[in-house]
Amino acid sequence: MFERIAILAPGLLGASVALAAKARGQARTVSVWARRPETRLQIGGLNWCDSVSDRPADAVKGAELVVVCAPVESIVPLVRECAPGLSPGAIVTDVGSVKSLICRQGRGAVPEGVTFIGSHPMAGSEKTGHEHATENLFDNRACFVTATPDTPPETVDTLARFWHGLGARVATATPEEHDEIVANVSHLPHALAAMLCVHLSERPAKWKALAGNGLRDTTRIASGSPDLWREIFSQNREEVLRALNGVDHQLQLLRSALANGDDWAVRDLLARGKAHRDSLTF
Amino acid sequence: MFERIAILAPGLLGASVALAAKARGQARTVSVWARRPETRLQIGGLNWCDSVSDRPADAVKGAELVVVCAPVESIVPLVRECAPGLSPGAIVTDVGSVKSLICRQGRGAVPEGVTFIGSHPMAGSEKTGHEHATENLFDNRACFVTATPDTPPETVDTLARFWHGLGARVATATPEEHDEIVANVSHLPHALAAMLCVHLSERPAKWKALAGNGLRDTTRIASGSPDLWREIFSQNREEVLRALNGVDHQLQLLRSALANGDDWAVRDLLARGKAHRDSLTF
Numbered sequence: 001m002f003e004r005i006a007i008l009a010p011g012l013l014g015a016s017v018a019l020a021a022k023a024r025g026q027a028r029t030v031s032v033w034a035r036r037p038e039t040r041l042q043i044g045g046l047n048w049c050d051s052v053s054d055r056p057a058d059a060v061k062g063a064e065l066v067v068v069c070a071p072v073e074s075i076v077p078l079v080r081e082c083a084p085g086l087s088p089g090a091i092v093t094d095v096g097s098v099k100s101l102i103c104r105q106g107r108g109a110v111p112e113g114v115t116f117i118g119s120h121p122m123a124g125s126e127k128t129g130h131e132h133a134t135e136n137l138f139d140n141r142a143c144f145v146t147a148t149p150d151t152p153p154e155t156v157d158t159l160a161r162f163w164h165g166l167g168a169r170v171a172t173a174t175p176e177e178h179d180e181i182v183a184n185v186s187h188l189p190h191a192l193a194a195m196l197c198v199h200l201s202e203r204p205a206k207w208k209a210l211a212g213n214g215l216r217d218t219t220r221i222a223s224g225s226p227d228l229w230r231e232i233f234s235q236n237r238e239e240v241l242r243a244l245n246g247v248d249h250q251l252q253l254l255r256s257a258l259a260n261g262d263d264w265a266v267r268d269l270l271a272r273g274k275a276h277r278d279s280l281t282f
Numbered sequence: 283m284f285e286r287i288a289i290l291a292p293g294l295l296g297a298s299v300a301l302a303a304k305a306r307g308q309a310r311t312v313s314v315w316a317r318r319p320e321t322r323l324q325i326g327g328l329n330w331c332d333s334v335s336d337r338p339a340d341a342v343k344g345a346e347l348v349v350v351c352a353p354v355e356s357i358v359p360l361v362r363e364c365a366p367g368l369s370p371g372a373i374v375t376d377v378g379s380v381k382s383l384i385c386r387q388g389r390g391a392v393p394e395g396v397t398f399i400g401s402h403p404m405a406g407s408e409k410t411g412h413e414h415a416t417e418n419l420f421d422n423r424a425c426f427v428t429a430t431p432d433t434p435p436e437t438v439d440t441l442a443r444f445w446h447g448l449g450a451r452v453a454t455a456t457p458e459e460h461d462e463i464v465a466n467v468s469h470l471p472h473a474l475a476a477m478l479c480v481h482l483s484e485r486p487a488k489w490k491a492l493a494g495n496g497l498r499d500t501t502r503i504a505s506g507s508p509d510l511w512r513e514i515f516s517q518n519r520e521e522v523l524r525a526l527n528g529v530d531h532q533l534q535l536l537r538s539a540l541a542n543g544d545d546w547a548v549r550d551l552l553a554r555g556k557a558h559r560d561s562l563t564f
Contacts, residue, residue, distance in 0.1 A: 122492070122493070122494035123494065123495075124494075141494065142491065142492045142493070142494065144492075169491070171491075171492055181489055181492055184481070184482060184485055184489065185482065185489060185492060185493045185494075185497050186493070186494060186496055186497065188478065188481075189478060189496050189497050189500040189501070190496065191533070191536060192474050192478060192500065192533075193500055193555070193559075194536075194551065194552050194555035194556070195529055195532040195533050195535075195536055195551070195555065196470065196471060196474060196529055196532075196555075197554075197555035197556070197558040197559045198532045198551055198554050198555045198558065199466070199470075199525075199528045199529040199531075199532050200466060200467065200558055201554055201555070201557070201558035202528075203466055207463055207466065207467060208561060208562050208563060209424065209451065209453075209563055210404070210424045210426075210453055210463055210467060211404070211424070211467045211468070211562060211564065212404035212405065212406075212423065212424065212467075212468060212564075213405075213564070214468055214471050214472065214502075214503045215467050215468065215471050215562070215564075216562070216564045217499040217500070217502050217503070218471040218474065218475055218499070218500050218501075218502075218503060219471070219500075219559050219562070220496075220499050220500075220559075221496045221499070221500060222552075222555045222556055222558075222559040223556055223559045223560055224552075224556070225556075226549050226552035226553040226556055227549065229552050230545050230546075230548050230549040230552060233540060233545075233548050234543075234545045234548070237540050237543070240540060241537060241540050241541060243481075244533065244536070244537050244540075245537075246481045246484075247477055247478055247481040248530075248533065248537075249481075250477040250478075250480045250481050251473070251474075251477050251526065251530065253477075254473060254476075254477055254526070255523060255526050255527075255530075258515060258519050258522060258523050258526075259519075259523060261516075261519070263512050263515075263516045264512075266512050266515050266516070267508050267509065267512040269476065269477070269480055270476050270506075270508035270511050270512060271508040272479075272480050272483055273475070273476035273477065273478075273479035273480045273483070273504045273508075274476070274479070274504055274505055274506070274507075274508055275483070276479040276480065276482055276483035276504075277475075277479045277501050277502075277504040277505045278505055279490060280490050280493060280497070280498070280501070281490060281491055282493065282495070282498045
C-alpha cells in the first residue's frame with residue numbers, strides 16, 4: 001500500500017487507477033493534476049481524489065508513485081514538468097500504448113534517485129473521460145511493466161505488485177518487446193478495423209443500415225480517437241509496418257486461393273484462423 | 283399468418299425462425315425435417331415443432347412457406363429433394379449468406395406454381411445449433427429478400443411481411459446486389475478477422491495471453507465454421523475478391539503514409555474510418 005500516489009491527466013484510465021487503488025487498498029491518498037481548470041474543479045469533488053493541484057510539480061509532492069495518464073506524445077513533457085516536485089525514491093510510470101521512445105526519454109527526464117518504468121494496462125475502450133472510470137477496469141486485463149536492464153528489480157516488483165493489486169495480469173517485457181507485441185495484437189487490429197471502415201465509407205450510403213453484428217464487433221475500435229491513434233502509430237511506426245506486412249501476406253494467400261478457385265486452400269486458412277482464435281484467452 | 287410452415291435443416295437460424303414465427307403469430311404450425319435421426323428425435327420433443335418428417339418431401343406437404351436453412355451448398359439439393367411434396371402456391375425460401383447462384387438454381391428447382399425467393403437474415407453468430415435458438419434473434423436485424431424481375435410482387439410482399447413479423451428490418455435487392463453488399467459488409471470483415479488470426483498464429487504463443495478487448499471483438503467472427511465460410515467464399519468469389527482489393531487499397535495508403543512519416547495522412551484515414559463507424563446503425 002502506497003501512502004500517496006499522484007495521477008497526472010486522469011481520463012478513463014487514470015481515474016480508474018485511482019478508483020481501483022483506493023477500493024483495493026493500494027493507495028491511502030490520491031493527488032491529482034489535470035490540465036483544464038474545469039476538470040480540476042469537477043474532479044476535486046469526487047471521492048477518489050484527495051487533493052487537486054494547479055501544477056504537475058505540486059501534485060507529485062510526497063507521492064511514492066506517479067502515474068502519468070496523458071496521451072502518448074504528452075507523457076514525456078509532463079514527466080519533465082513534474083520533475084522538480086518528485087520525491088527521492090519515487091517511481092514514475094505511465095499508461096501509454098507505446099513504450100520504447102517514452103521509456104528512453106522518460107528515464108532521462110526524472111532526477112537522480114527517481115525511477116521511471118513504463119506501464120501499459122491493456123484496458124480501456126473507445127470511450128474516454130474520467131466519468132466512464134470504474135474500479136474494475138483492470139480486472140483480469142493484461143498489464144505490461146516494461147523494465148530495462150538498468151531498472152532496479154525491487155522497483156519493478158513494487159510496480160508489478162501495484163498493478164496486480166488493481167486486478168491486472170502483469171507481464172514484464174522490455175519496451176522494445178512490448179512495442180512489437182502490441183503492434184500485432186492491438187495496433188494491427190485497429191488499423192484493419194479503421195481501413196475496413198474507410199473502404200466502406202466509399203460504398204453506397206444505403207449499405208450503412210445493412211450490417212450485422214459481425215461488422216459491428218470487428219469495427220468497434222475504429223471509433224477510437226484519430227488523434228490518440230495517430231500518436232500511437234507515429235511512435236510505433238516500424239513495428240506497425242512490420243505487422244501490416246505480415247497480415248498483408250496472409251491476405252495475399254487468401255486472394256490467390258480465391259482467384260485460383262482453390263477452395264481447400266481457403267478452408268485451410270480459415271481453419272488456421274479459427275484454431276488460433278479459439279485458443280486465445282481474454 | 284401462415285397455417286403451416288416447414289423448416290428444413292433447422293440449426294440456430296431455422297429453429298429461431300420457428301420460435302419467432304410461433305411466438306409472434308406468423309405461423310400456426312411448424313413441420314420440420316432434419317438430416318440426422320438423433321436431431322429429429324430431439325426436435326420432435328420441442329414446443330416450437332408440431333411434426334417431424336424423415337423425408338424433406340414429407341415435411342413440406344401442405345406448407346405455405348418452406349424455409350431451407352441448410353449450409354449454402356446444400357440449399358439447392360434440398361430444394362430439389364423436397365420439390366415432389368411442394369403444394370401449389372407455396373413459397374420456398376432459404377437463409378443462405380450468398381444469393382446469386384442459389385436463386386438462379388433454386389428458381390429452376392421448384393415445380394410450376396411454386397415460387398422460390400431468396401432470403402438472408404443478417405442474424406446468427408459464431409454459435410450454431412438449434413439449442414442456441416431464440417425467438418428474438420431477428421429483432422431489428424437486417425433481412426434481405428432477393429426478388430428478380432420475374433418474381434410475382436405479391437409473393438415478395440408476403441415473404442417480406444413474414445420477416446417483418448419476426449422483427450427484422452426487411453431490405454429488397456436483386457440477388458446480385460445482395461452479393462455485392464454482403465461481400466463488403468459481412469464476408470470482407472470475416473476475411474480480415476480470419477487472416478489477422480492466421481498472422482497471429484505464426485507469432486510467439488505467449489502473446490496469446492496479452493490481448494485486450496479490441497482483439498477479442500475484432501476477431502470474434504473468425505471462430506465461425508471454416509466449412510460454412512469456405513462455401514460462402516466459394517459462391518461469392520468474384521465479389522469477395524473485389525472487396526478484398528478495395529480494402530487492400532486503403533491498407534496500401536496507410537502503409538505509405540506510415541512509411542513516409544506522414545502523420546497527417548495517417549490521421550486523415552483514421553478520422554474517415556471513425557466518421558463512417560460512428561454513422562453506422564446496428
